[in-house]
Amino acid sequence: MASNSFLKFFLPKDRIFFTLFEQVSERVMEMGKVLRDVVDEPDFEKRVALISRIEDLEHENDDLTHKIFTELGRNFITPFDREDIHYLASSLDDIADYIFASAKKINFYKINPVQDGFHRFAELIHQGTIQVNEAVKELRNMKNLRVITDAMVRINSIENQADDLFDMCIERLFEEEEDAKEVIKLREIYQVMEIATDKCEDAGNVIESIIIKYA
Amino acid sequence: MASNSFLKFFLPKDRIFFTLFEQVSERVMEMGKVLRDVVDEPDFEKRVALISRIEDLEHENDDLTHKIFTELGRNFITPFDREDIHYLASSLDDIADYIFASAKKINFYKINPVQDGFHRFAELIHQGTIQVNEAVKELRNMKNLRVITDAMVRINSIENQADDLFDMCIERLFEEEEDAKEVIKLREIYQVMEIATDKCEDAGNVIESIIIKYA
Amino acid sequence: MASNSFLKFFLPKDRIFFTLFEQVSERVMEMGKVLRDVVDEPDFEKRVALISRIEDLEHENDDLTHKIFTELGRNFITPFDREDIHYLASSLDDIADYIFASAKKINFYKINPVQDGFHRFAELIHQGTIQVNEAVKELRNMKNLRVITDAMVRINSIENQADDLFDMCIERLFEEEEDAKEVIKLREIYQVMEIATDKCEDAGNVIESIIIKYA
Numbered sequence: 001m002a003s004n005s006f007l008k009f010f011l012p013k014d015r016i017f018f019t020l021f022e023q024v025s026e027r028v029m030e031m032g033k034v035l036r037d038v039v040d041e042p043d044f045e046k047r048v049a050l051i052s053r054i055e056d057l058e059h060e061n062d063d064l065t066h067k068i069f070t071e072l073g074r075n076f077i078t079p080f081d082r083e084d085i086h087y088l089a090s091s092l093d094d095i096a097d098y099i100f101a102s103a104k105k106i107n108f109y110k111i112n113p114v115q116d117g118f119h120r121f122a123e124l125i126h127q128g129t130i131q132v133n134e135a136v137k138e139l140r141n142m143k144n145l146r147v148i149t150d151a152m153v154r155i156n157s158i159e160n161q162a163d164d165l166f167d168m169c170i171e172r173l174f175e176e177e178e179d180a181k182e183v184i185k186l187r188e189i190y191q192v193m194e195i196a197t198d199k200c201e202d203a204g205n206v207i208e209s210i211i212i213k214y215a
Numbered sequence: 216m217a218s219n220s221f222l223k224f225f226l227p228k229d230r231i232f233f234t235l236f237e238q239v240s241e242r243v244m245e246m247g248k249v250l251r252d253v254v255d256e257p258d259f260e261k262r263v264a265l266i267s268r269i270e271d272l273e274h275e276n277d278d279l280t281h282k283i284f285t286e287l288g289r290n291f292i293t294p295f296d297r298e299d300i301h302y303l304a305s306s307l308d309d310i311a312d313y314i315f316a317s318a319k320k321i322n323f324y325k326i327n328p329v330q331d332g333f334h335r336f337a338e339l340i341h342q343g344t345i346q347v348n349e350a351v352k353e354l355r356n357m358k359n360l361r362v363i364t365d366a367m368v369r370i371n372s373i374e375n376q377a378d379d380l381f382d383m384c385i386e387r388l389f390e391e392e393e394d395a396k397e398v399i400k401l402r403e404i405y406q407v408m409e410i411a412t413d414k415c416e417d418a419g420n421v422i423e424s425i426i427i428k429y430a
Numbered sequence: 431m432a433s434n435s436f437l438k439f440f441l442p443k444d445r446i447f448f449t450l451f452e453q454v455s456e457r458v459m460e461m462g463k464v465l466r467d468v469v470d471e472p473d474f475e476k477r478v479a480l481i482s483r484i485e486d487l488e489h490e491n492d493d494l495t496h497k498i499f500t501e502l503g504r505n506f507i508t509p510f511d512r513e514d515i516h517y518l519a520s521s522l523d524d525i526a527d528y529i530f531a532s533a534k535k536i537n538f539y540k541i542n543p544v545q546d547g548f549h550r551f552a553e554l555i556h557q558g559t560i561q562v563n564e565a566v567k568e569l570r571n572m573k574n575l576r577v578i579t580d581a582m583v584r585i586n587s588i589e590n591q592a593d594d595l596f597d598m599c600i601e602r603l604f605e606e607e608e609d610a611k612e613v614i615k616l617r618e619i620y621q622v623m624e625i626a627t628d629k630c631e632d633a634g635n636v637i638e639s640i641i642i643k644y645a
Contacts (some may be wrong), residue, residue, distance in 0.1 A: 020618060059583075069635075069639055069642075071644060072639075073639055073642035073643040074642070083298060083327070083513060106599075108601070109604070114400055129318075130335070167323060170323075174324070174396060179393075179610075180395035180396050180399065180610035180613075181604060181610050181613055182397075183399060184398055184399065184610065184613060184614065184617070185604070187399070205284075209284055209287070212284075212285060212288035212289070213288040298513060382538060385538075386538070389539070389611060389615070390559060395609075395610035395611050395613075395614065396613055398610075399614065402614070420499075422497055424502070424503055427499075427500060427503035427504070428503040
């Protein structure tokens with residue numbers, strides 16, 4: 001702690017972290033895009049291929065995240081606080097996990113995802129990952145506080161919309177679905193999707209706090 | 216890390232953190248009080264007004280928490296470890312979130328909350344927030360280890376009682392409620408209430424560890 | 431942060447942390463062993479005695495964990511980063527919590543645990559705790575990176591097997607169990623068991639990152 005400010009003079013040495021975080025957030029954004037395709041695809045087998053694409057991206061991200069932690073262990077100097085690198089890597093990893101879980105559970109529970117609720121959730125998640133990627137790109141220069149502020153406003157709005165959407169989906173689910181086992185399955189997928197947008201907000205908050213410290 | 220002990224000489228400069236934490240914990244305590252009113256109010260519409268009061272307090276706390284993180288980014292010197300400020304702000308925020316979620320879900324699921332289980336849960340949560348507020352107030356002088364020790368004994372006892380109460384409520388629920396959809400709804404509210412008391416314990420633990428370090 | 435490398439010269443002074451972590455991880459391993467007995471025991475009352483044994487170990491671990499945090503507050507010099515001590519203590523504590531919760535919920539929900547799914551889960555959890563214990567023992571010398579790497583390969587494999595086992599159990603549960611209330615109960619126990627293996631992986635990751643930093 002208490003040693004933030006002099007560390008910034010060492011920034012140029014640690015470009016590797018920016019590159020790794022950008023590679024992770026680009027893959028997370030791509031996962032959000034493919035999730036939209038998953039929930040708009042009525043055919044189970046065609047969804048298998050899309051979910052498998054998400055899984056591949058998730059594995060790539062696991063490798064990149066592992067590399068971030070290895071670099072963290074090896075580097076005496078880091079471009080921003082070690083704990084912030086840890087938080088950011090974990091929160092991007094969480095977004096990826098929840099996107100993959102959303103996609104996987106749809107086929108696992110043999111749900112037909114083509115319905116308004118899933119469509120809107122996937123759209124919000126994709127928008128969230130786009131804003132997170134915008135924010136991650138700002139880490140490299142850490143000068144334009146405006147870009148991150150704008151991204152955070154959008155991420156917060158997305159997360160609020162996802163909260164409302166979740167409530168609407170759950171309310172409708174309890175009203176319309178008679179089979180309690182189906183309620184359990186659908187509720188679980190809505191929850192996982194809602195958490196995906198929470199995790200976008202978490203990642204945004206970490207980035208915002210880093211940029212406020214160093215700007 | 217490893218620089219705790221000399222930092223305490225700088226304490227007088229950072230009173231802002233104590234004030235902010237006290238403002239947060241007072242609002243959390245007030246939320247606990249209003250939650251008791253919610254679960255004792257049989258009328259849906261009257262509950263709407265009470266839940267709205269909790270929501271207002273929650274928004275005030277969000278602003279105060281954001282201010283804590285902004286101050287954390289701006290201040291080179293902090294009254295205690297940056298990570299402890301982070302943990303404490305997050306754990307107080309969590310208590311607020313779970314109290315608000317408890318209240319909100321009662322009307323959302325159109326549950327009549329006037330029953331022994333909810334009454335006792337709200338009472339435990341309120342007592343927990345009172346003890347957390349006591350502990351937060353001790354941060355300012357950090358001299359009387361006894362006050363925090365007493366508060367922690369009470370918080371731990373509250374959390375244990377909440378565990379037992381949860382088990383009792385769930386056992387009764389599975390025995391008496393035939394409709395599995397109702398089981399899902401009530402179980403979710405009991406869980407959220409039980410977590411609220413866990414979060415009081417988390418906040419207490421953070422405060423205790425800070426005071427042990429600096430006392 | 432940024433002060434890792436010179437701290438290692440002070441290692442000899444802080445053997446207490448190694449001893450405490452080893453005592454915790456031995457008890458966690460013993461809890462994993464008794465959990466295997468719980469799920470193979472068809473008699474409710476005989477399970478009561480086994481679950482009570484797990485509870486005793488859990489209480490011992492709570493005391494040891496509390497001692498770790500107290501030592502953390504009292505010691506200016508620590509054998510590795512304060513935040514890593516915090517993470518490791520929390521993650522070992524989490525394993526213990528989830529093992530105890532698994533055992534407790536079986537009798538609480540009056541489930542007969544003698545079935546293939548529970549048997550295999552308990553076996554994986556026990557294996558996970560053995561590997562975590564191996565990893566914890568390596569902290570003391572921090573020289574043989576190979577031992578920790580091997581343990582991590584096994585922990586990751588265990589966690590992957592637990593994921594697959596969870597999916598298999600849930601799929602079978604939704605297919606074979608008609609009573610949605612029973613679905614809720616069994617699903618909860620499977621989830622808690624699966625999380626126990628996740629927590630073994632978390633603990634392993636923390637240890638690996640510590641050893642990479644100091645090796």
